[in-house]
Amino acid sequence: MHSVVSAVTDRIIARSQQTRATYLQALEEAKARGVHRSSLSCGNLAHGFAACSPAEKHSLQQFTKANIGIITSYNDMLSAHQPYADYPQLLKDACQEVGSVAQVAGGVPAMCDGVTQGQPGMELSLLSREVIAMATAVGLSHNMFDGALLLGICDKIVPGLLIGALSFGHLPTLFVPAGPMRSGVPNKEKARIRQLFAEGKVGRDALLDVESKSYHSAGTCTFYGTANSNQLMLEVMGLQLPGSSFVNPDDPLRMALNKAAARQVCRLSEMGTQYTPIGHIVSEKSIVNGIVALLATGGSTNLTMHMVAAARAAGIIINWDDFSELSDAVPLLARVYPNGQADINHFHAAGGMALLIRQLLDAGLLHADVKTVAGDGLELYTMEPKLIDGELTWVDGPTSSLDTDVIASVDKAFQSNGGLTLIKGNLGRAVIKVSAVAPEHRVVEAPAVVIDDQNQLEALFKAGELNRDCVVVVKGQGPKANGMPELHKLTPILGSLQDQGFKVALLTDGRMSGASGKVPAAIHLTPEALDGGMISKIQAGDLVRINANTGELSLLVNAEELAARECQLPTLRHYSFGMGRELFGALRSNLSSPETGARCTQAIDEKY
CATH class of the missing domain: 3.40.50.2300 (Response regulator)
Structure with a gap:
């Protein structure tokens, strides 16, 4: 081993x-x-196989x-x-x-x-x-x-x-x-059309057409x-x-x-x-x-x-x-x-x-x-x-790759380490998927753009306020705050900025999931904002450093100033009602941190 x-x-x-x-x-x-049906009463068992065929009932009655x-x-x-x-x-x-x-x-x-x-x-x-x-x-x-x-x-x-x-x-x-x-439309083409749509260069008809040919x-x-x-x-x-x-x-x-x-x-x-x-x-x-x-x-x-x-x-x-x-x-x-x-x-x-x-x-x-x-x-x-x-x-099975652009050998791997990296620092702990991020984009140090709803980014993008190096900080997206939704609406916008030559990254206590792509995204940040995590103290313009090579995640503000700042906790009311969300309040408030599985912990932890 x-x-x-x-x-x-x-x-x-x-x-x-x-x-x-x-x-x-x-x-x-x-x-x-032993055979658990044997512990059932006759009434229990009769209910359990009432709709079965006679042969099935006979089999289930024998416990063999x-x-x-x-x-x-x-x-x-x-x-x-x-x-x-x-x-x-x-x-x-x-x-x-x-x-x-x-x-x-x-x-x-x-x-x-x-x-x-x-x-x-x-x-x-x-x-x-x-x-x-x-x-x-x-x-x-x-x-x-x-x-x-x-x-x-x-x-x-x-x-x-x-x-x-x-x-x-x-x-x-x-x-x-x-x-x-x-296989349908290649993923690269789908991503290209999504980005063009975000930039306003193609209409919704073109976007729906490529999406339909991809998911078909x-x-x-x-x-x-x-x-x-x-x-x-x-x-x-x-x-x-x-x-x-x-x-x-x-x-x-x-x-x-x-x-x-x-x-x-x-x-x-x-x-x-x-x-x-x-x-x-x-x-x-x-x-x-x-x-x-x-x-x-x-x-x-x-x-x-x-x-x-x-x-x-x-x-x-x-x-x-x-x-x-x-x-x-x-x-x-x-x-x-x-x-x-x-x-x-x-x-x-x-x-x-x-x-x-x-x-x-x-x-x-x-x-x-x-x-x-x-x-x-x-x-x-x-x-x-x-x-x-x-x-x-x-x-x-095969002993060697039939397409070395898709599956490499261990001695000629695409990179020497795996596709995920833990990054940590004064902001807490997060994960970043580096397998899709080009080496030149794995280190970003830039001023923060702070939002608490992914839908806010589109207006900033269209207004030209993001045409610069920046780390987009989306806070209040953790498990307890709003159930930790995936934030894929950000991907085409951030990808467009990166293609224009800007150094951009994402930092959030939310998720990006398996579709995390070419833009460095420090996600699952813990502690989350609702738990008083440092992300809740980030202000617009603060310098943030994300270094996927060394595993560093830092807010470049001196410790005295950070200690004096108050946490800006997310407003949760608009996350609490509608589309069934009000039914999940008790479950949401009891979820653990992402690193401990975002679990409703009490029952399992008391038993084991």
Whole structure:
């Protein structure tokens, strides 16, 4: 093993010793109770299988066949989740083929950040993760199930499903992806038109045309944002079948993989031959594997929160220092938009997950000795699925890149360190995605332009007030303030300023997500403004230094003056009402800091 990976893993194991032991003890206690349907009264059980067929009722009465709970995030407004419409019946049929039963245990909400960008509804996005986790737990709480199949892909949905499933750590659990849409208009062209629109050089018709040709069919968006980062993370952590992440929804291989997932979770149940609960798969080593893969590919900054929260649900404590140290040791091996011009389909074609995992294993950057849904050992994930004479088969994956502009080798990496950097200083701690930022733009020292609403920037831009070097500071965007919305409306404006030759950067206690691009963005700043963070003392014209090379984040104002300044806290009333936001006030006020996962902490922390 690479010495840094080994050292960080050992530190996480030591830090988590007590909380992990408590979690595993709870898992073993749940497992010891045996087939859970057997504990139900006759009335309970009758309710649980009332709508089943006679054959299914007979199976469930005998307590000798597995019953698999399906948690689905289907809706047909999300392109990524629209394919899930037909999955439940397909999964039920596949379970029946191996003598088991499956039932839809529940549904969870699935919202699209792409639809809500810049809208009030975006302020529910991060909060929806907690709702999804709780809804997953409700679905599995009936004590009817011996395993679970989780249907989810995007943004907060996968982390929410994972957190909820880890509350049932004794159950074998398998994620079932639906795959990305096929490639449309290149991402570079889409970004170009967006920027021209921001500059007033093209109209809305041109903008809508290119957006529609980019997001054009069922499947995940093809850029490497949070949705595809989720899939990559799940596969490297061993929670999906090998090679299943990036097969298109309309590919016959996709359906074969779905059926295989259903059959496999039955094998993993206590009624099967390979009992492997999710609480054993999600371990300190698998968490480190997920972080390493994220860093090696320049994945979504959202995962710096979601992985922390998911790990904590399994009794494992990680922080941004772990990310930072691993990032220094992990080379960047992938260039997928926004940190390259390729999309996720190109990544898949160039060698995809099998090649990525093989290279990281060979370099000692991933732990091979882990449990997965496919069996023991991550080497299984250097295989890729094929349909040969109509039969699903796993064959050896590629040993070298088929396109070195998309996937590099470890000895010829795109850069020597990973795609994310921790930056810190008198302003606090933040993360910055550097994989898409050109080296000449990674250091910015400039006067602050201070706003507390992303919508304020457009007027300043149109008035020409931003035609200079500047650090745009957007405060009051943290989890407690307004649910930490993504701030993508800023991207075209800041990109235009950078292209004009100005040194520009973004600093915020909010999010930019997986689409963080060519403009340096110090995000997830903690403490947030509402908690009295230093960002609340920044005034227009103050010099701010963001240095992604050295990890420095500084407000260049003398300490005496800063001590004398009062915090300018955000006005929250306009964030509190409308579009359902008033329903989430109690949840929002209890969220922790981004570095601790932006979690509603009390219940989990009291237990573990």
